[in-house]
Amino acid sequence: MSATIPPRRRALEQLVGFAPVLIFAGMLVHIGIQAPGFVSLLTLGLVLEQSLPVVLVCIGMSIVVMAGGEDVVAGGIDLSIPATTVLAAGILAQWLAADGGFVMACLLALGAALLVGATNAALVAWIGLTPLLASLAMFGAVVGVNNMVTASRRINVDHPIILWLRDAEIAGIAVGILCVAAFGLAAYHLLHRTRFGLHLQAGGGSVEAAEMVGLSARRHLAIAFLLAALTGFIAGFFVLARGSGSSPGVEDNLMLEMVLATYLGAAFSPRRVVTLWGAVLGALLVGAITIGFKSMGVNVFWLGLIKGALILTVVAFAALAKRGRA
Amino acid sequence: MKNAYVLAGVVASVAFATPALADDHLTLEGRTIGVAVVGTQHFWDREAFNGAVDTVEALGGTVRAVDGGRDNQVHADNHDILRAAGVDAVISILGDGAVEPKFEALRAADIPVFTVDHPSPHSINNTTSDNYYMGTTIGRLMADALEGEGKVAVFNAFENALRICAIRTQLWKYVLQDYPGIEILEPELAEEFANAPEDARRQTLDLLSQYPEGELDAIHVGCWDQPAIGVVQALEETGRDDDVIVTALDAGPDTLEIMAEEGSPFVANVAQQPRLIGTISAQNVARHFAGETLLSQTYVDVMPVDGRDGAIETYGELGYGSLE
Structure with missing residues (x-):
């Protein structure tokens, strides 16, 4: 089919596919010129450290998109992951503040996160609700539960493990960065180097084709929601470490950046589809842009507008690229 | 314990209530001062921020401002950006416990921290209402x-x-x-x-x-x-x-x-008087650079x-x- 496409149209399609990356690259160059000191190892370290929770929730989101398909409304999408993250952080903070023991805190937070994942799985994979609506409703419900758990109050955490995650370094690299890198590699192996991962992606590519060869796309989508909840749980530790405790309201920004980074990441893929590494790179780019604009002194409200506009741009270009391929 | 609060309140309001000092010798010429505010949606935050920014500029300094958008975590993270920018001092307005490790990192980088409405062991001076x-x-x-x-x-x-x-x-x-x-x-x-x-x-x-x-x-x-x-x-x-x-x-x-x-x-x-609080905080930065010793808390009068x-x-x- 590709042989029939005229070279000029093919070049245009390539340009459309790469457009989000080009826009971001242009922005970074602009920031590098306008904000002296932005291009430095210190800033790179900041970008990596501040992006860790976003990277983790993006990994979760990309798993669900790979399992459920690229359609933003009816395909795989899980907007509840940031809420799962703050719930896990809230439970951990509450339990640790009450000297309840680290292991029990982890078990309670993990149980709550998996319950969210299982509910998402049941709503989408078995009852057949639209993932966008189901996970958005779940986001609201879980944030409400977290507000009850924490009584909408800030909870300081000074547990040694959380402080270790925040402050420790190995060979000059923050231990948090190393932990998230290890988790990313493990997730990549699971999704791209195992039979399970390939089956999961097959369902996302085409439910009918997957089921014709005997794979249960619904089962794999359900597992993807559970894995996403697991990444939300792990991200909870990094939210706690980053904030030295649990503060209300973290979920909103996390959701905005997760959506932007995940779909921006598709521009890194040759087929312009959401991938795990694309999502990770997207999260880092979003972190760099956020820090860069702030270094330039751009008003925080303009930053919200810019991120919202970027989401629309990225999704629009993704749709155009898809139409070009069709 | 509660008696101690009352005693501290009386001592603080009588001894340390500090009017805006008009010190002609104060200057921030050639210095870049980071001003981190938790948000600017509310009058109090905005006025304290404007008071600090206007005073830094009036004293000849350059302002690098960051706004948390009323999100305590974003506000805390913004202190890292000021550290990376290598500012000469930071005025931090409000914020919860998430800012403490950021203050510690700023002090470790030899950047003095001045707070507004946020007493902290890492702050050289906290300017606040009584x-x-x-x-x-x-x-x-x-x-x-x-x-x-x-x-x-x-x-x-x-x-x-x-x-x-x-x-x-x-x-x-x-x-x-x-x-x-x-x-x-x-x-x-x-x-x-x-x-x-x-x-x-x-x-x-x-x-x-x-x-x-x-x-x-x-x-x-x-x-x-x-x-x-x-x-x-x-x-x-x-x-x-x-x-x-x-x-x-x-x-x-x-x-x-x-x-x-x-x-x-x-x-x-x-x-x-949030604007006065921001103003005095910026003046305290200049006093610090002028070699003056500051009290850990500066209290600004309030009105019933x-x-x-x-x-x-x-x-x-x-x-x-x-x-x-």
Whole structure:
């Protein structure tokens, strides 16, 4: 089919596919010129450290998109992951503040996160609700539960493990960065180097084709929601470490950046589809842009507008690229 | 312990209340000062921020400003950006415990930290209102308005998270101990930080259905007064503005205007001077660079606002205009 496409149209399609990356690259160059000191190892370290929770929730989101398909409304999408993250952080903070023991805190937070994942799985994979609506409703419900758990109050955490995650370094690299890198590699192996991962992606590519060869796309989508909840749980530790405790309201920004980074990441893929590494790179780019604009002194409200506009741009270009391929 | 708060309050307000000092020798020429503010949506935050920024610039310094958008985590992270930018000093306005490790990192990088309304062991100086006086005064004003009897609901989300809120709320409770006829209802309410008026309105509507007429006499907001805007709306919507009074702290022009309305249930407040607080904080940065030794806390005077007439008077005194 590709042989029939005229070279000029093919070049245009390539340009459309790469457009989000080009826009971001242009922005970074602009920031590098306008904000002296932005291009430095210190800033790179900041970008990596501040992006860790976003990277983790993006990994979760990309798993669900790979399992459920690229359609933003009816395909795989899980907007509840940031809420799962703050719930896990809230439970951990509450339990640790009450000297309840680290292991029990982890078990309670993990149980709550998996319950969210299982509910998402049941709503989408078995009852057949639209993932966008189901996970958005779940986001609201879980944030409400977290507000009850924490009584909408800030909870300081000074547990040694959380402080270790925040402050420790190995060979000059923050231990948090190393932990998230290890988790990313493990997730990549699971999704791209195992039979399970390939089956999961097959369902996302085409439910009918997957089921014709005997794979249960619904089962794999359900597992993807559970894995996403697991990444939300792990991200909870990094939210706690980053904030030295649990503060209300973290979920909103996390959701905005997760959506932007995940779909921006598709521009890194040759087929312009959401991938795990694309999502990770997207999260880092979003972190760099956020820090860069702030270094330039751009008003925080303009930053919200810019991120919202970027989401629309990225999704629009993704749709155009898809139409070009069709 | 509670006696210690009162003693500290008296000592602080008498000994350390610091007027704006007009020091002609102060300069920030050639220095870049980072100003991190938790948000600029609310009058208090915006005024403290503007006071600091304008003063740094008036003293010849360059400002690098970052705004947390009313998100404490974003506000904390913004301090890392100022550290990476290599500013000469940081003025940090408000913020919860998430900023402490950021202050530590700034000090480790030899960047002095000055705080506004946030006492911290890592801060060279904290400029703040006389919170001890605020807490006791609002307690007395409320007790007088209730004539020593009644049931009070309190919005108190930040007592454990922000030291200034702990001082204000605990001293308010301390005063009420001498009024056995006043009962503080449990559980206390927790207001949202980012969307306070609407959240407080919703929570007040729930509260009013839980406590019918005659069973609730006052609603107090323990640390600020943005939630009180929503509380008053809910009382007016339900027609309960005749039997429930509202008290709170901060008294910016928006809430003073509500207090000044005829028959307003919002009957007592204590006014701060946020612009002056920001100004003095920036001056303290210059004093530090001039080699002066600063006290760890600089207290700025506050003004009690008692009833409608008090609101009209304070509005004029603080230069917000006229409500006559």
